[in-house]
Each structure stands twice: as structure tokens, then as C-alpha cells.
Amino acid sequence: MMNLPGKPDLVLAKYKTVIFVHGCFWHRHKDCKKATTPQSRKEFWEEKFKRNVIRDKENCQALRRDDWKVLVIWECELTNAQKRSESLANLVTALDHSVGT
Numbered sequence: 317m318m319n320l321p322g323k324p325d326l327v328l329a330k331y332k333t334v335i336f337v338h339g340c341f342w343h344r345h346k347d348c349k350k351a352t353t354p355q356s357r358k359e360f361w362e363e364k365f366k367r368n369v370i371r372d373k374e375n376c377q378a379l380r381r382d383d384w385k386v387l388v389i390w391e392c393e394l395t396n397a398q399k400r401s402e403s404l405a406n407l408v409t410a411l412d413h414s415v416g417t
Contacts, residue, residue, distance in 0.1 A: 320384070322375030331411050333385040336372075340391045344369050348392050385410045 318327055324334035340350035344365050354361050376386045387407055393399035 321378040322372065324379075324386075328411070331385070332383060333387065333407075333410055334379060335387045335389060335407070337389045337394075338372070338391065342368055343372055343390075345390045345392065348390065350392055385413070 318329065320327065320334060322334075322336065325337045326335040328334070338345065340348040341352065342365075345351050353365070376388075379386050387403075387410055389403045390399075393403050
């Protein structure tokens with residue numbers, strides 16, 4: 317088992333590709349209606365979300381430095397047929413570019 321930054325949800329080692337399936341709430345999907353902030357303890361939540369976003373960015377950067385392709389699929393994309401198709405197309409494109417490298 318690989319010990320990769322951020323613990324990707326899926327690891328396609330043959331293609332050196334990782335996939336994160338991010339919850340919009342926890343990972344703060346920009347402009348998403350699911351990325352709400354609780355009204356109680358607002359400062360606590362804002363700081364927690366800020367740390368999550370920074371950690372996600374650092375993990376993706378570390379993976380890319382090691383020549384991994386990184387794909388992020390957002391929770392809300394899985395409930396929308398068009399966005400789900402676009403995510404799948406992005407995965408296929410990434411895999412196509414990995415063949416032979």
C-alpha cells in the first residue's frame with residue numbers, strides 16, 4: 317500500500333494518477349451551495365475549513381512534484397449527470413496522456 321500525501325480515494329499506480337472525491341462542505345468547493353458555514357462557532361469552522369483547503373493544496377502540490385496526475389471530483393458533480401460525464405471525460409483524458417509515459 318502506498319503512503320501518498322492526502323490519502324487519495326483512488327490510486328491508479330499504473331498511470332501514476334490519483335483521484336480525490338471531495339465533499340463540498342469539508343473541502344470548500346468554491347461557489348457551491350453545499351459549502352455552507354455553520355452559524356454556531358463560526359470562527360472555529362472558518363479556521364477549520366481554511367486549514368482543510370491549505371492542506372488539500374499542499375497535498376496536491378506534493379503529488380504533482382512527484383509526477384502524479386491529480387484529479388479532484390466534487391461531491392456535487394456526482395449528483396449532476398452532465399458534470400459527472402465531464403469528470404469522467406477528464407479522467408479518460410488524464411489516463412490517455414499517461415499511456416506510454
